[in-house]
Amino acid sequence: MTVDVVVHADAQLLTEAAAARLIVKLIDAQAARGEAALVLTGGRIAAAIYRAIGGNPARDAVDWSKVDIWWGDERFLPSGDPERNETQARAALLDTVALDPARVHPMPASDTAGGSDPELAASRYADALARAAAPGSAQLPHFDVLLLGIGEDGHVASVFPEHPVAYETRPVSAVRGSPKPPPIRITMTLPTINTAEEVWLLASGADKAKAAGMALAGAGAVQVPAAGVRGVERTVWLLDRAAASEVPLKSRTLR
Ligand SMILES: O=C1O[C@H](COP(=O)(O)O)[C@@H](O)[C@H](O)[C@H]1O
Numbered sequence: 443m444t445v446d447v448v449v450h451a452d453a454q455l456l457t458e459a460a461a462a463r464l465i466v467k468l469i470d471a472q473a474a475r476g477e478a479a480l481v482l483t484g485g486r487i488a489a490a491i492y493r494a495i496g497g498n499p500a501r502d503a504v505d506w507s508k509v510d511i512w513w514g515d516e517r518f519l520p521s522g523d524p525e526r527n528e529t530q531a532r533a534a535l536l537d538t539v540a541l542d543p544a545r546v547h548p549m550p551a552s553d554t555a556g557g558s559d560p561e562l563a564a565s566r567y568a569d570a571l572a573r574a575a576a577p578g579s580a581q582l583p584h585f586d587v588l589l590l591g592i593g594e595d596g597h598v599a600s601v602f603p604e605h606p607v608a609y610e611t612r613p614v615s616a617v618r619g620s621p622k623p624p625p626i627r628i629t630m631t632l633p634t635i636n637t638a639e640e641v642w643l644l645a646s647g648a649d650k651a652k653a654a655g656m657a658l659a660g661a662g663a664v665q666v667p668a669a670g671v672r673g674v675e676r677t678v679w680l681l682d683r684a685a686a687s688e689v690p691l692k693s694r695t696l697r
Pocket residue numbers: 483484485486487488515516517527590591592593594598599600622
């Protein structure tokens with residue numbers, strides 16, 4: 443397993459390079475397996491990358507009808523709420539490519555029939571993941587690449603520092619009392635995140651520098667959840683210079 447830290451000059455280059463990298467990763471996954479599975483994150487840099495994929499002509503080299511889309515976390519709000527990670531991803535990318543709707547797996551919304559309980563919603567998502575897993579194998583499908591934004595406090599998905607969810611071992615968890623609004627969320631847990639073949643952590647701007655620096659300097663996963671993230675084959679940090687300014691020098695690769 444390798445950990446790579448790639449630093450781009452600014453947010454614009456980070457966005458375009460990450461979009462190109464993701465297109466190539468999906469093409470390669472489809473060449474190898476005939477399909478691809480992508481786990482989305484929320485957040486500002488992720489939304490910019492989704493928009494850049496939509497604007498990159500190479501996106502047509504991906505067979506979008508054979509891409510499974512999952513979410514690493516979701517704000518537990520009504521369907522279509524602009525604060526939902528799903529709503530943002532649909533507007534930025536998903537509505538612009540020819541996905542198979544049966545392969546798009548949003549986390550439940552708070553207004554789903556019979557679904558106003560976030561714990562039930564989390565367990566329903568875990569069931570959906572288990573149904574997509576290879577027969578007779580684990581409880582989770584294969585994820586080719588799982589994207590994560592990073593909070594200023596070092597959270598990833600909705601796994602927050604020192605919160606009970608940082609200790610959670612079930613595949614998907616409800617989160618109550620999130621320090622970042624909205625207070626109720628659903629998230630893949632760290633053990634689930636760490637089953638992905640590749641995990642890419644995305645951060646732009648000086649407000650992310652401390653979190654990225656602490657995670658890459660070996661902080662504990664409960665104190666800085668980003669520090670507990672490891673893809674099975676590869677972990678890639680995609681940063682701009684401002685976000686990388688506190689990353690230990692030996693881990694940086696400048697692009
Ligand atoms: O609330 C969330 O925030 C993080 C980071 O978002 P950003 O706008 O500060 O980049 C995001 O990764 C997570 O998915 C989302 O639910």
